[in-house]
Amino acid sequence: MTIVKSETTPYLAAYQAAIDTTEPTWLRVRRAAAIEQFSVLGFPTRRDEAWRFTNLRRLTKAPMPPAHPATSLPDPDAGVIESLRLAGRVCRLVLNNSAVVAAQSSGVDLPAGAWFGSIAEALETRPDLLKAAFATTDPAGNQPFAALNEALFTGGFLLALAPGVSFDAPFEIIHVNTDAASHPRCAILLGEGASATVMEHFTGSGAGWNNIVTCVDLGVGAKLHHVKLQTESPAAIHLAQTRATLAQAASYDSTVLSFGALLSREDIQVVLAGEMADFTLNGGYFLGGQQEATFAPFVEHRVPGCSSRQLVKGVIGGQAHGVFLGTIAVRPGADQTDARQTNRNLLLNAGTSVDTKPELEILADDVKCSHGATVGDLDDSALFYLQARGIDAATARRMLIGGFAADIIDASGAGETIRQHLHRHLSVWLEHLP
Amino acid sequence: MTNLLEIHDLHARIVGGRDILKGINLTIKAGEVHAIMGPNGAGKSTLSSVLAGKPGYEVTLGHVLYQGHELASLGPDERARQGIFLAFQYPVEISGVNNMYFLRAALNAVRKQRGEAELDAAQFLKAVKAKLSLLDISEDLLKRAVNVGFSGGEKKRNEIFQMAMLEPALAILDETDSGLDIDALRAVANGVNRLRDPGRAIVMITHYQRLLDYIEPDFVHVLSDGKIVASGDKTLAMDLEERGYAHLASAA
Ligand SMILES: Nc1ncnc2c1ncn2[C@@H]1O[C@H](COP(=O)(O)OP(=O)(O)O)[C@@H](O)[C@H]1O
Ligand SMILES: [Mg+2]
Numbered sequence: 001m002t003i004v005k006s007e008t009t010p011y012l013a014a015y016q017a018a019i020d021t022t023e024p025t026w027l028r029v030r031r032a033a034a035i036e037q038f039s040v041l042g043f044p045t046r047r048d049e050a051w052r053f054t055n056l057r058r059l060t061k062a063p064m065p066p067a068h069p070a071t072s073l074p075d076p077d078a079g080v081i082e083s084l085r086l087a088g089r090v091c092r093l094v095l096n097n098s099a100v101v102a103a104q105s106s107g108v109d110l111p112a113g114a115w116f117g118s119i120a121e122a123l124e125t126r127p128d129l130l131k132a133a134f135a136t137t138d139p140a141g142n143q144p145f146a147a148l149n150e151a152l153f154t155g156g157f158l159l160a161l162a163p164g165v166s167f168d169a170p171f172e173i174i175h176v177n178t179d180a181a182s183h184p185r186c187a188i189l190l191g192e193g194a195s196a197t198v199m200e201h202f203t204g205s206g207a208g209w210n211n212i213v214t215c216v217d218l219g220v221g222a223k224l225h226h227v228k229l230q231t232e233s234p235a236a237i238h239l240a241q242t243r244a245t246l247a248q249a250a251s252y253d254s255t256v257l258s259f260g261a262l263l264s265r266e267d268i269q270v271v272l273a274g275e276m277a278d279f280t281l282n283g284g285y286f287l288g289g290q291q292e293a294t295f296a297p298f299v300e301h302r303v304p305g306c307s308s309r310q311l312v313k314g315v316i317g318g319q320a321h322g323v324f325l326g327t328i329a330v331r332p333g334a335d336q337t338d339a340r341q342t343n344r345n346l347l348l349n350a351g352t353s354v355d356t357k358p359e360l361e362i363l364a365d366d367v368k369c370s371h372g373a374t375v376g377d378l379d380d381s382a383l384f385y386l387q388a389r390g391i392d393a394a395t396a397r398r399m400l401i402g403g404f405a406a407d408i409i410d411a412s413g414a415g416e417t418i419r420q421h422l423h424r425h426l427s428v429w430l431e432h433l434p
Numbered sequence: 435m436t437n438l439l440e441i442h443d444l445h446a447r448i449v450g451g452r453d454i455l456k457g458i459n460l461t462i463k464a465g466e467v468h469a470i471m472g473p474n475g476a477g478k479s480t481l482s483s484v485l486a487g488k489p490g491y492e493v494t495l496g497h498v499l500y501q502g503h504e505l506a507s508l509g510p511d512e513r514a515r516q517g518i519f520l521a522f523q524y525p526v527e528i529s530g531v532n533n534m535y536f537l538r539a540a541l542n543a544v545r546k547q548r549g550e551a552e553l554d555a556a557q558f559l560k561a562v563k564a565k566l567s568l569l570d571i572s573e574d575l576l577k578r579a580v581n582v583g584f585s586g587g588e589k590k591r592n593e594i595f596q597m598a599m600l601e602p603a604l605a606i607l608d609e610t611d612s613g614l615d616i617d618a619l620r621a622v623a624n625g626v627n628r629l630r631d632p633g634r635a636i637v638m639i640t641h642y643q644r645l646l647d648y649i650e651p652d653f654v655h656v657l658s659d660g661k662i663v664a665s666g667d668k669t670l671a672m673d674l675e676e677r678g679y680a681h682l683a684s685a686a
Contacts, residue, residue, distance in 0.1 A: 380489070385526040385580075388486050388512035389540035390547070390598065399539070402581070403530025 005042030007060055012039055014065035015151050024127055030134060034150035041144040047407060053323040053355045054173050054265060054294055057426040059237060064181040064209045066152055075101050084201055088417055089169045091116055096176050097208075098155030113162030119185055122158040129160045133187035133215050143267075146241050146407035149183045156184035156212075159198060163191035163219065165271055170197040170418065175212075177204035177232060184382055186214040190222035192247075197225040197414050199421075203260070207235035216244035218252055220274065225253045228381040229425060230237040232341040236288065241267040246306075248274030255412040256286045257422060258293050265294040272299070272334075274304035282408040283312035285353075285428050287320035294323040299339065301330045301364070307338040313408055317348035317433065324356040328371065334364040341371040346378065346404050348433075398430040436502060438464045438604055438635050439485075443496035446484045453494060454480045464603065465632040469646055469671065470639045473679045477521055477640045481657070482608045483556035486520040487513050500604070502652035512542075515547035517603030521593035521610050523639075528580040533592070534562070536580050537599060544600050566597040569625040572614070588617035594625040606637045611645040623648030643675040 006013070015035045019028070043060050044051035076096055081104050085092060086358040093116070094104040100118035110116060115126055122130045157173050161307065175184065188198060210232065218224055232238050238261040244252055258264050270279050285293040299308045324343040345354045358371040378400055384395035409422045439462040446455040455478045461653040462468055472478055484491050485498065487510035500518065508516070528536070541561075553561060561640040566573060571591050581589050590610050597605050607626070611619055626636065626649050638649060646654070646668060654671045656664040658679060664670060 044525065097449075162488075178677065379526075381435055382526050382528050384488055384510060385522065386536070386540075387509070387511040388488075388514055388520050389536070389600065391536075391539055392511045392513055392543070392545040393509070395543075398530050399536065400528065406530040 004039045007063065008039040010063040010065045011035070011148060011152070018066070018152065018154075023123070024089065024131070026131060027134075034147040037142070038144050038147040038151060038283055041142070041147065042083045043144060050296065050325060053321075053325070055263065055292060058263065059209065066154075066181045066183065067190070073097055073178055073180065079103060081174060081176070084174055084203060086170060086172050086199060086417060086421055087178070090172045091167075091169055092172045092174070093118065093153060093157050094174045094176065095157065095184065097178060097180045097182045098175070100155070103417045111165055111167060113165040113191075114167060115158070117132055117157040117158060119158055120154065126158075127161075127211070129158060129189065130187070132160070133158060133189055133217070135188075145211050145239050146213050149185060149211050151316040152183045154183070155184035156162065156186040157238045158189075158195065160187075160189040161191055161194035161196055161392045164193045165191065166195040170199050170254075170415070173198070173200045175202045175204075175210070176199065177202065177206075177208045177210050177236060179206035181200070181209045181211070183211045184213075186212065188214070188216045188224060188226070190218050190224055192219040192411075193221045194219065195223035197227075197418070199227045199414065200229070202228070202230045202232055202238065204236060205233045207233070209237040210239070212238075212240040214242045216242060216252065218244070218246045218250035220247045221249045223251045225412065227255045227259070227412060227414045227418055227422070229422060230256070230258045230260055230264060231425065232264070232430050234260065234262060234291070236261045238264040240265065242269065244268075244270045244279070246270065246272050246274060246277035246279060249276040250274065251278045253280045253413045255408065255414065255422070256281070256283045256295075257408070257425070258295075259425065261293070262290065263292050266296065268295075268297040270297070270299045270308070271353070272301050272308065273303060275303050275305045277306045279306075279308040280411070281308075281310040281312065282411045283310070284318075284405055284408045285312075285314045285322050286405070287314070287316045287322055288318035288424070288433070290319055292321040292323070294325065295343075296325040297341075298327045298329070299341075301328070301334040301337040301339060304333065304337070304364075306334070308340070310341040311408060311411070312343045313405055314343070314345040314354060315348065315405060316345060316354060319351045321352070322354045322392045324354075324358065324373065326358045326371070328360050328369060330360075330362045330364045330367055330369065335366045337364060337367040337369065339367070339369045344375040344404075345375045346401065347375065348378070348401070398433060400434070402426060402430055437461050437499070438501060440499040441496070442498070444484070444493065445495035445499060446491055446493045447482065448480075449490055449492050454660055455484065456660070457496065458657075458662055460655065460662060462604070462635045462637065466653065467630065467636045467638065467651045469651035469654045470637060470657050471641060471643070471654060471671065471674060473641060476657045477660040478638050478641070478657055479608055482520055482606045482639060485606060486510055486518060499638050505538040511543070514600075515544050519597050519600055519602035519605045521590075521597060521605065521607040523608040523612070524590040525581045525584075525593055525670065527582045527584075529582050531580050533576045533578055533580050534558075534626050537562075537576075537596060539597070541599055549637055561599065565595060568628055569598060570621050588614065590614060590618070590622055591625070594622055594629075598625065598629055601634075603633065604637070606639065608639045609641070610638070611640050611642060619645070620648060643671050646671045
């Protein structure tokens with residue numbers, strides 16, 4: 001007999017209330033397995049090594065099951081969306097607590113073999129694609145938040161490009177979240193030789209909880225530039241899992257910038273499953289007040305000859321807390337692996353804290369692996385140098401912090417428009433520094 | 435004509451340390467070029483740091499007047515905006531901050547103080563081009579991060595280039611000649627000579643006489659153990675070349 005953790009009861013009830021018999025059988029089976037897994041696992045605790053630095057009290061203290069039936073939330077303000085979106089030709093989807101806002105989304109003519117839309121729409125018109133998205137990734141993988149997402153998701157987006165299809169304009173997804181609990185399920189599936197640029201922006205208001213799972217599946221030689229900008233409300237909880245699988249010679253260039261949310265976590269799990277596959281992560285957490293953010297990339301080299309680079313930087317002010325838990329796992333036989341991982345932290349004042357644990361597990365031969373972490377303050381001599389040229393202290397500080405963080409944006413291969421977009425957000429954040 | 439800078443019995447130290455400057459007196463007028471020479475450890479960089487307002491130093495006695503006003507109450511950025519420029523002995527590398535972006539921010543801060551309109555990107559570029567040709571600096575340096583990956587000579591040239599852009603009233607060059615080969619020294623000296631101006635005073639700090647072959651000073655001072663132990667014209671520098679600092683230090 002399995003023991004159901006008591007804190008999961010409200011979620012079990014929400015799951016049961018939401019069971020939709022019109023869903024395909026395979027999905028209902030998956031959901032049933034997932035909620036069972038969640039009810040056994042419960043929420044992680046500080047005894048779990050991977051969660052020992054994360055304070056989940058707000059989630060566990062007061063349950064936040066999704067409302068049922070889903071209350072219809074007012075559409076986000078059109079002006080706000082307009083100020084957020086990318087300039088130029090873009091294929092855009094706006095999601096309001098994971099449900100699509102048709103009026104603010106805009107398509108461009110997609111080439112044959114490309115499909116882009118909401119999960120709900122995929123379920124209706126292309127269940128085959130959705131099934132493919134589930135087939136290629138592990139089920140919840142013993143991770144309670146992923147299991148809960150699988151049991152409860154109602155929305156999200158799906159992008160699928162058939163082999164050989166590439167698309168020059170970015171796919172942009174603006175996720176708006178309010179006070180609600182939301183469990184978006186997202187998937188990016190690129191067939192052999194396909195290529196795409198995806199820009200996701202998470203924003204919102206209120207004290208909601210966003211529990212996201214994104215599956216990325218890259219076929220042989222496929223290329224994805226994936227940018228995530230997280231500027232959720234300062235009271236929000238943002239927990240995100242990205243699970244990527246790369247086939248031979250596939251390349252995944254990921255940029256993740258976290259500015260918002262009271263509590264946020266990026267679990268980025270990448271499996272290099274085909275030889276010559278390449279993964280790049282440029283990450284940044286920019287924290288103030290009582291914010292707490294965790295970056296937990298787990299990069300698994302399963303086969304020989306793959307490369308991965310991770311550079312994650314943190315700028316931490318106020319009484320904020322940054323956490324980096326990075327692992328490079330080189331499996332037996334994955335010889336000639338080239339893997340690097342760096343975490344650098346800039347503490348803006350006393351009272352901040354950072355926990356950084358870069359880890360290597362190497363079970364192969366002839367590998368090139370490096371990892372390292374630094375924690376430091378602003379350089380006083382650099383500050384004086386700028387001031388000695390007439391630049392006031394506050395501006396000089398912002399310049400140095402911006403300079404510290406600039407390379408994680410500049411390294412993105414997602415194109416100049418997106419890089420400028422990210423730089424603008426960084427500038428806005430810097431302007432608001434105390 | 436009023437004095438640009440008056441240093442009266444200046445004693446200063448690194449906070450909590452013992453006095454490094456032990457009673458400096460010096461008066462500088464606009465248009466003059468002064469050389470301050472002295473052995474390593476004499477306090478030359480300390481003097482330039484105190485004048486530029488570097489945090490961590492404190493004046494324990496005496497005071498400094500700049501354009502007739504007490505310098506002590508001004509922060510380093512205010513001093514710079516009011517026309518004091520320090521060319522660093524060791525220019526600082528600042529990764530991620532573009533040289534042009536930095537210099538435009540600096541120039542606009544200075545211009546604002548002078549009541550001049552700020553320059554937009556195009557106007558700034560025009561101003562840069564004009565000064566570049568004056569100083570023989572490769573444009574490529576400007577596209578990089580501030581001083582990052584610059585050779586020793588490039589860093590020093592970049593300092594003089596910044597001086598040319600900011601047009602200070604008082605320029606203090608701390609060992610701008612050190613670490614330069616003869617060609618770089620010539621280029622830097624030419625740049626400085628072109629920036630000589632009746633409205634501008636230049637203070638060159640060096641411990642080699644070599645620089646003074648290229649930039650002829652109006653006055654030469656010898657700093658030793660925190661005091662000016664001799665002052666004269668350029669013949670003093672030649673004298674030092676022959677006889678060294680030792681006899682002056684002991685005479686003090
Ligand atoms: N950061 C420091 N901490 C302690 N002492 C210092 C520091 N910098 C310089 N000094 C001391 O102050 C004195 C003067 O140094 P400095 O002004 O650099 O001399 P100069 O530039 O003439 O070579 C020397 O005795 C030196 O050892
Ligand atoms: Mg010195």
